[in-house]
Amino acid sequence: MRGQEPITLPPNSEPEPDVVVARRQSDHYLSAHPSPKDILLVIEVADSSLQYDQQTKLALYAEAGISDYWLFNLIENHLEVYSEPVQDVQGNSSYRLRRLILPDEVVALPCLPDLSLNLSSVFPSYPQQTQTSAYSGTTQ
Numbered sequence: 001m002r003g004q005e006p007i008t009l010p011p012n013s014e015p016e017p018d019v020v021v022a023r024r025q026s027d028h029y030l031s032a033h034p035s036p037k038d039i040l041l042v043i044e045v046a047d048s049s050l051q052y053d054q055q056t057k058l059a060l061y062a063e064a065g066i067s068d069y070w071l072f073n074l075i076e077n078h079l080e081v082y083s084e085p086v087q088d089v090q091g092n093s094s095y096r097l098r099r100l101i102l103p104d105e106v107v108a109l110p111c112l113p114d115l116s117l118n119l120s121s122v123f124p125s126y127p128q129q130t131q132t133s134a135y136s137g138t139t140q
Contacts (some may be wrong), residue, residue: 009064017044040111047074063093
């Protein structure tokens with residue numbers, strides 16, 4: 001696992017994702033940054049960078065063939081899970097599958113299916129007052 005360190009994408013891009021899960025390398029990637037064949041999962045955490053991460057970075061990772069891309073959307077408090085990179089007839093890269101994982105759900109890591117993440121420990125819960133007032137407003 002690597003945090004905010006460069007990865008190497010063709011033809012000559014070196015983005016610095018928030019987290020990368022990469023295959024174990026004997027030299028711990030001291031001789032070269034991980035490339036798409038090494039990368040098991042890319043994770044971005046986004047608030048102000050949300051649109052950039054949903055469009056530019058998503059296309060970049062899909063074009064490189066990175067099989068799994070997770071985007072923690074801090075604006076809408078959910079996890080966006082992208083898998084199966086594809087290229088359309090115009091040559092635009094994206095992902096075939098997009099799943100939204102809600103803050104109260106659990107998700108398994110695609111590269112380590114025996115490990116899961118409970119999103120309630122990641123996303124802040126809504127204040128009880130907000131929930132109570134919202135419900136009382138609809139029942140009156």
